[in-house]
Amino acid sequence: MAAGAWLAPAALTASGRPVLLAGEVERLFLSSVDLEAEENPTLAPLRSGLLALTSHRLLWINEASRSAYSVPLDTVIHAFPPKKSIKNMFASPRVRIQVSASQEGKVGGGRGATSLVITIVLRGGKNDPESFYGRLWEVLKSRSWEVEELKEKENLQMQGLGAGEGPSRVRTAVVGVSGILRKEQEMWESTDKSLQEAFHDLNALMSKAKEMVALAEKMRQKLLSGSAAQANDEELGSKQEMQDWLLSVGIVSPVTKESAGALYHQQLCRQLADFVKLPLEKAGGMIALIDVYCLFNRARGTELISPEDLLQACAIWEKYEVPVMLRKFDSGVMVIQNKAQSDEEIFTKIADLSQKPDSLKMGISPSDAALTLGIAPALAKEHLLNAEGKGLLCRDVSPDGFRFYVNLFKEFDPNDIYLVKDEGLYKAWESTAATVVTS
Amino acid sequence: MRRRPGISGLQTAAAARDQYRLVGENVAKIRTDLMKEQLATFRSQLEEFAKKHKNDIRKNPTFRSQFHEMCSKIGVDPLASNKGFWAELLGIGDFYYELGVQIVEICLATRSHNGGLINLQELCSLLSQKRKTAREAISEDDCLRAISKLKVLGSGYEVITIGKKKLVRSVPTELNKDHNEILELAQGQGYVTVEEVEKRLSWSSGRAMDALETLLKEGLAMIDDGHKDGKRRYWFPCVASIFSSGGA
Structure with missing residues (x-):
């Protein structure tokens, strides 16, 4: 799309949610937003898309064409508050931001030579420009993207230190046993101290959060790798616990009512679709909705969603192009299913099964289908009934329960019903049925 | 030196x-x-x-x-709300939702060795272990309330009573592979008994009973109480007919 050529394109997930950078957290979603460069009419405006404000970027998403453009917040020089005047009362509210751009007027390539004013037009009636502006300022002030850069640098430094650990001991002139012991002691004391400081109150923890995350990681590593030899029970238990937990970390930036506002269910629905892919694969293409409820909430941490919200999010999957679907059985059980692995595939398998010599003779019972398809009998029965509805099978009800036979009615020629065909399914059936009689 | x-x-x-x-x-x-x-x-x-x-x-x-x-x-569980007055009284707040998530997690974790059927008492004690820092005890009633909150998501989790014990079933019939194992077992003689299932598949008695009862309800099994040894036999005509005609 040429319209957004002046902005850097951004990646989207399969369900049309932005792919977030490391440590990036989404803060606000607004629908029907235009991006314009009013001073430079040669740049085509972006019309009525979804605007997402994250801690690192401003994203504009076109939902129809599944394309997105981003404005990195570190290029933002200034944000102008929405104007209040009589003139503006009837127009859509606008927030203007000044961003640095390259010589050709392209935004997003780092600090450029010139600057550009982008006008954000909030067309949706419910969008509150003041709150958007407030949130934008908050994010700009916190400068989260710098923290991320710093972290990377620190990581590099730490790696450097780790590699040079051997020589550094000699360098600090703590040779000998007592030296090593002293060094050990110092290290523990400093950890103790930083722990105490960090947990003094919430603000302290917030400011030292990064450090504490690193410490937690270090402890985890040591406990998981180091003490395999001395296996006392409690420790094993806690190890197990940690590994369990590791499985459940996942969603760094959960969609919340606060950030997504009116778009809450829509965004939740997309996030869920992205999330459910992996557990679904592990479960073999079908997973109970309640299990997903647990996994999804675990991945979200403390941002719990209620069962009602989950159900709503699943219910609107139909509206969007996502690779999964919600399925409700007659028994009231709800499952999530892969769309690709849906009925068609099962029908082919059932059709194959129904044409085997044994099934031509005696039909298929739900338990036969269950054993062949590797699924539960109740589900197999459901599939067989569906296949019957499609005209693939015919049922036979006897004291033994349901049995399903291949549908031969399709083989008859309506103009000449007495014609016995010499080829095809009918012939195959006839020959196997005959062997039963003779034996 | x-x-x-x-x-x-x-x-x-x-x-x-x-x-x-x-x-x-x-x-x-x-x-x-x-x-x-x-x-x-x-x-x-x-x-x-x-x-x-x-x-x-x-x-x-x-x-x-x-x-x-x-x-x-x-390894800290961030879900640690107190029950509080309002949760107790009206069932609102995060407490029961948190409990629900933790219950499902326990069921998922133990599913591989109990087949998705867990004693309510056991569930309760595992839950208390998880929340050991929250000083409130979790009662069975709390568990039941939390499970009832999950009802919105379909009838997947059920509390069933077998004898005096209360069991929580976390695998819906549609996804229960236990039934396949019983059917395979039944292919030998055409029928199974509860003891046989327990012994051969090393299941708990509740698990075997529940699976057989469900198969009965689904119309796949038939009961035969008339045998001399007094043990109830579950016949599976659907597999038995293959067995008999295969032998003929």
Whole structure:
């Protein structure tokens, strides 16, 4: 799309949610937003898309064409508050931001030579420009993207230190046993101290959060790798616990009512679709909705969603192009299913099964289908009934329960019903049925 | 150290090595002990914070993700709301939702060895273990209430009563592979008994009973109480007919 050529394109997930950078957290979603460069009419405006404000970027998403453009917040020089005047009362509210751009007027390539004013037009009636502006300022002030850069640098430094650990001991002139012991002691004391400081109150923890995350990681590593030899029970238990937990970390930036506002269910629905892919694969293409409820909430941490919200999010999957679907059985059980692995595939398998010599003779019972398809009998029965509805099978009800036979009615020629065909399914059936009689 | 010749020299060297080893072991032990201690403090503090500052943590998305990372790395469950007065009275608030998530997690974790059928008592004690820092005890009634909140998501979780025991079933009939195993077992004789299923598949009695009852309800099994040994037989005509005609 040429319209957004002046902005850097951004990646989207399969369900049309932005792919977030490391440590990036989404803060606000607004629908029907235009991006314009009013001073430079040669740049085509972006019309009525979804605007997402994250801690690192401003994203504009076109939902129809599944394309997105981003404005990195570190290029933002200034944000102008929405104007209040009589003139503006009837127009859509606008927030203007000044961003640095390259010589050709392209935004997003780092600090450029010139600057550009982008006008954000909030067309949706419910969008509150003041709150958007407030949130934008908050994010700009916190400068989260710098923290991320710093972290990377620190990581590099730490790696450097780790590699040079051997020589550094000699360098600090703590040779000998007592030296090593002293060094050990110092290290523990400093950890103790930083722990105490960090947990003094919430603000302290917030400011030292990064450090504490690193410490937690270090402890985890040591406990998981180091003490395999001395296996006392409690420790094993806690190890197990940690590994369990590791499985459940996942969603760094959960969609919340606060950030997504009116778009809450829509965004939740997309996030869920992205999330459910992996557990679904592990479960073999079908997973109970309640299990997903647990996994999804675990991945979200403390941002719990209620069962009602989950159900709503699943219910609107139909509206969007996502690779999964919600399925409700007659028994009231709800499952999530892969769309690709849906009925068609099962029908082919059932059709194959129904044409085997044994099934031509005696039909298929739900338990036969269950054993062949590797699924539960109740589900197999459901599939067989569906296949019957499609005209693939015919049922036979006897004291033994349901049995399903291949549908031969399709083989008859309506103009000449007495014609016995010499080829095809009918012939195959006839020959196997005959062997039963003779034996 | 200057090397000295002779047996005494070797002995001193060996003694010195021993000494070093002893010191080394000591240091290693102290190190792990210290780390465990610090880990314990870290944990309890995080748990405390998760409970006390829940709302503040939520307000700041960047910090929230860091907090979760800490929790997950050292194995702290961030879900630790108190039951509180309103939750008790009206069932509102996060308490029962949290409990629900934790219950499902336990069911998922134990599914591989109990087939998705867990004693309510056992569930309760596992749940209390998970929430050991929250000082309130979790009663069976709390469990039942939390499970009832999950009803919205379909009839997947059921509480069934077998004998005097209450069991929670977490696998819906449509996804229950236990039935396949019973059918396979029945292919031998055309029928199975509860004892046989328990013995051959080493299941608990509740699990076998429940699976057979469901198969009965689905119309796949038939009961035969008339046998001399007085044990109820579950016949499976659907597999038996293959068996009989295969043998004919």
